[in-house]
Amino acid sequence: MIVVNGQPSDVDAGQTVTDVLERLGVEPGARGVAVAVDGEVVPRSQWPRFALAPEARVEVLTAMQGG
Amino acid sequence: MDEPTVTEGARADGPTAGPRTEDHLTIAGRTFRSRLILGTGGFSTLQALASSLAASGAELATVALRRIDTTQRGSVLTVLEEAGVRVLPNTAGCYTARDAVVTARLARDGLDTNWIKLEVIGDERTLLPDPAELLVAAEQLVDEGFVVLPYTSDDPVLARRLEDIGCAAVMPLGSPIGSGMGIRNAYNLGLIREQAGVPVILDAGIGTASDAALAMELGCDGVLCASAIARAEDPVAMARAIAGAVQAGHLARRAGRIPRRLYAQASTQERGLADFS
Numbered sequence: 001m002i003v004v005n006g007q008p009s010d011v012d013a014g015q016t017v018t019d020v021l022e023r024l025g026v027e028p029g030a031r032g033v034a035v036a037v038d039g040e041v042v043p044r045s046q047w048p049r050f051a052l053a054p055e056a057r058v059e060v061l062t063a064m065q066g067g
Numbered sequence: 068m069d070e071p072t073v074t075e076g077a078r079a080d081g082p083t084a085g086p087r088t089e090d091h092l093t094i095a096g097r098t099f100r101s102r103l104i105l106g107t108g109g110f111s112t113l114q115a116l117a118s119s120l121a122a123s124g125a126e127l128a129t130v131a132l133r134r135i136d137t138t139q140r141g142s143v144l145t146v147l148e149e150a151g152v153r154v155l156p157n158t159a160g161c162y163t164a165r166d167a168v169v170t171a172r173l174a175r176d177g178l179d180t181n182w183i184k185l186e187v188i189g190d191e192r193t194l195l196p197d198p199a200e201l202l203v204a205a206e207q208l209v210d211e212g213f214v215v216l217p218y219t220s221d222d223p224v225l226a227r228r229l230e231d232i233g234c235a236a237v238m239p240l241g242s243p244i245g246s247g248m249g250i251r252n253a254y255n256l257g258l259i260r261e262q263a264g265v266p267v268i269l270d271a272g273i274g275t276a277s278d279a280a281l282a283m284e285l286g287c288d289g290v291l292c293a294s295a296i297a298r299a300e301d302p303v304a305m306a307r308a309i310a311g312a313v314q315a316g317h318l319a320r321r322a323g324r325i326p327r328r329l330y331a332q333a334s335t336q337e338r339g340l341a342d343f344s
Contacts, residue, residue: 034177066131067157
């Protein structure tokens, strides 16, 4: 089961980071968004091609107030 | 510290006017007129942040990286962009070098900047930095081409190590984050300032304007402030106060204060004193 931002997700294995973002309602080309899969950065340029493994843990982050 | 040169016709009147020198804060080759850096954490609304940001005159502001919330209206990035303020992402919330390094890489990819305010925390209650993890993270990030601005303790040895491994500045705390206790160890801060070849930015613990002024009088090149402004009763007024304090403290430092003496030194000459006996 793929986990997105700490929550179980019904994203299927083999779907891409772009698919995850679409499901989250993140605008394509949204600024200020960064993605990590299993603790490693997936650069923006790779989002459309990066296919998720069955137990992938995805973090979709953005800039918030802080510091 | 080099003495600034004063150009002809420089005005000396007014609280913020001063010699017209190239007296900007320079970090990693980039200059800022304001020596106050604003932390965006703690403001109750984005509007409150925007107003305080304007009042502060800050040209650099920190942001944290957190899970996206698509229900949130507006964004801190938009506020900063509209204000023309440069974004400085931080690794707030990271307790390990690994987490901090991954966060920094994410910030670089998402925010298109290689600048990172590096925080690696060692203790939940005090939010004091973990020196060991901090050094590991800083070295790794410098290697990866980041401009690293590390939040550090007031230990001069740690500050020197951070500079030696290539950090672009050192950011010693005055006291714990959000504590408002001001500068706990002015002596150490002075030692850090004495030895540092990179900018020294007081970061954490400022409670009110006098703390910021003291930091600058001790020789800091700038001050980062969040809670003192965001959680003040009147954040806009406090932003203005702290901006003024940073300017005043910096000018006072450059003006060269009198030394402290144990005993009085009369400011009025004795010659010409009347005798009424």
